[in-house]
Structure formats: C-alpha cells, structure tokens
Amino acid sequence: MNKSGAERDHHRAAVEVSKDKNGIDQFIVRNPRGTSVKVSLHGGQVLSWKTERGEELLFTSSKAIFNPPKAVRGGIPVCFPQFGNRGSLEQHGFARNKIWVIDRNPPSLQPNDSNGKSYIDLLLKPSTDDLKIWPHRFEFRLRVSLTVDGHLTMISRIRNVNCKPFSFSFAYHTYFSISDISEVRVEGLETLDFLDNLCQKERFTEQGDALTFESEVDRVYLSSPNTIAVLDHKKKRTFFIRKEGLPDVVVWNPWEKKSKSIVDFGDEEYKQMLCIDGAAIEKAITLKPGEEWTGRLELCVIPST
Numbered sequence: 001m002n003k004s005g006a007e008r009d010h011h012r013a014a015v016e017v018s019k020d021k022n023g024i025d026q027f028i029v030r031n032p033r034g035t036s037v038k039v040s041l042h043g044g045q046v047l048s049w050k051t052e053r054g055e056e057l058l059f060t061s062s063k064a065i066f067n068p069p070k071a072v073r074g075g076i077p078v079c080f081p082q083f084g085n086r087g088s089l090e091q092h093g094f095a096r097n098k099i100w101v102i103d104r105n106p107p108s109l110q111p112n113d114s115n116g117k118s119y120i121d122l123l124l125k126p127s128t129d130d131l132k133i134w135p136h137r138f139e140f141r142l143r144v145s146l147t148v149d150g151h152l153t154m155i156s157r158i159r160n161v162n163c164k165p166f167s168f169s170f171a172y173h174t175y176f177s178i179s180d181i182s183e184v185r186v187e188g189l190e191t192l193d194f195l196d197n198l199c200q201k202e203r204f205t206e207q208g209d210a211l212t213f214e215s216e217v218d219r220v221y222l223s224s225p226n227t228i229a230v231l232d233h234k235k236k237r238t239f240f241i242r243k244e245g246l247p248d249v250v251v252w253n254p255w256e257k258k259s260k261s262i263v264d265f266g267d268e269e270y271k272q273m274l275c276i277d278g279a280a281i282e283k284a285i286t287l288k289p290g291e292e293w294t295g296r297l298e299l300c301v302i303p304s305t
C-alpha cells in the first residue's frame with residue numbers, strides 16, 4: 001500500500017458511523033487522544049465537539065427537535081447560500097436543512113493540512129427543487145477534521161459548476177457552550193463597525209473594550225481580524241476562532257424575552273450559549289463559472305486562569 005493509501009485508511013479507521021433516531025447517518029471522528037466530533041449527514045451539521053475528558057464544547061438545546069429536514073438548535077449548522085433574512089430564500093438558506101452525502105474517496109489534504117488529522121468529507125449538490133428556488137448549480141464540499149491536539153477545523157469549498165456567475169453569503173453558525181453569559185468576554189471585535197439586526201441592520205462602531213453581555217445581541221461585525229477569542233472566566237477556558245476567507249463575525253444571544261419565543265430553545269438556555277460565527281455576509285461572494293471559494297474555520301480551546 002502506498003503512503004497516501006495507508007494515510008487514508010488511518011483517517012477512515014478514526015471515523016465511526018452511527019444512526020440518529022430518524023435513521024440518518026452520523027459520524028464520530030476521533031483523534032488518538034479521544035477528542036471527538038460528531039457530524040450529521042442531516043444539514044452537514046457538526047452536533048458535538050468533546051474534549052478527551054468528555055466535556056462538551058458546543059451547546060445543543062435540551063429542547064432541540066431532531067426532525068429532518070429542520071436544522072437542530074445548536075452545534076454548528078452552516079448558513080448557505082443566504083445568511084439570515086438577507087434575500088428571498090428561507091432564513092439562513094437551505095443547506096442546513098438538506099441531507100448531505102459522505103464522500104468515501106475524498107481528495108487528499110493540502111500538505112499543511114494533513115498533519116495528524118482525522119477527517120470526513122460531506123457533499124451537497126442542489127436538487128431539482130433547490131434549483132427552482134435558487135437556479136445555480138454548485139458543488140459544496142465540507143471537510144470536518146480533528147487534529148491530535150483536538151482542534152476542530154471546518155473547510156467549505158463551494159464551486160460554481162454552472163455556465164453563469166452566482167453570489168452567496170455564508171456563516172458557520174457556531175453555538176459555543178459557556179458557563180454563564182455574564183461571565184464571558186469576546187476579544188477581537190473592538191473598534192470594528194457592525195450592522196445591528198436589532199436596529200434594522202443600521203451600522204454602528206464598537207467601542208475599544210472587549211465585548212461583554214447584558215442584553216440581547218444580534219450583530220454582524222465587519223472586516224474583523226482572523227482570530228477572535230471567547231474567554232469564559234468561570235469555566236477557566238478560552239475558545240480561539242481562527243478563520244480564513246470569512247471577513248465578518250456574527251454575534252448572537254437571544255437573551256430572556258426572545259428565548260421564550262423560540263420553540264426549540266429553553267427559556268433560560270440563553271445563559272449557557274453564545275453564537276460567534278465566522279461569516280461572509282456584508283460583501284457577497286461571487287463565483288464565475290468554474291471558480292471555487294474556500295472558507296476555513298479552526299476552533300480550539302485552551303485552559304485559562
């Protein structure tokens with residue numbers, strides 16, 4: 001067996017397949033230290049990211065509805081080809097509400113991406129019904145991988161396989177699990193401009209301090225640095241979000257009143273979650289025929305004092 005074949009088998013051996021209660025395949029990608037990521041074919045959604053001690057790093061609502069084709073409240077659903085209600089499609093686009101397929105013969109990783117990673121590739125292509133509401137042929141390859149040190153990387157490659165250009169927006173809608181929203185601060189968004197979804201998407205400028213939370217927040221920060229940190233004082237851990245090809249960052253917490261209006265979300269659960277999404281929203285991505293776009297997100301968590 002040549003090296004790349006052996007390497008591939010190693011990656012495959014690290015992936016376990018199971019079915020959710022609706023019979024839809026989900027995959028658990030493990031690294032040698034026991035860190036794991038669970039990915040569902042439903043929505044191409046990451047549902048869980050656990051440390052070697054079994055600690056869950058992503059939030060999923062206790063009221064989440066596992067009823068395809070609806071996306072599950074939590075984890076990391078992918079918003080494509082539209083973010084939010086900025087367009088004529090359903091909220092956050094259709095990708096999160098589709099059944100994806102697994103690619104059993106994925107192309108090999110870039111040399112700098114292959115070091116000790118276990119990974120899985122999911123694919124989405126538009127159905128005839130999708131083409132009626134969004135008439136653009138695309139191929140979406142989502143690679144979810146885990147390094148030996150437990151870093152979770154998601155790489156989306158979207159290719160235009162049509163004969164005319166199309167444009168889209170995109171977000172990795174990441175629900176971080178936190179101790180308490182009042183104990184958390186976000187660094188990396190200071191002094192940036194943002195569009196406030198709570199004020200008709202009006203543009204404001206953030207002040208010089210790290211973000212802390214004391215009421216509902218629903219914002220798109222523009223042209224952000226490529227590293228953002230979420231510091232959780234009570235849990236004594238910090239999430240680092242590193243992104244490429246994703247200039248914007250969404251910050252969302254529904255707070256008390258909005259939480260009560262979301263059916264698949266507990267009244268008090270806003271305290272234990274914070275969505276920080278690597279995204280491309282303000283300036284739509286346009287692909288000419290044959291062109292491909294890549295959006296990369298790397299998440300890691302480190303203990304802090």
Ligand SMILES: O=P(O)(O)OC[C@H]1O[C@@H](O)[C@H](O)[C@@H](O)[C@@H]1O
Pocket residue numbers: 084091092173197218219250252275
């Ligand atoms: O309930 P959904 O469709 O998953 O969206 C949740 C939230 O997602 C956020 O990203 C949006 O900025 C919010 O406006 C929205 O309420």
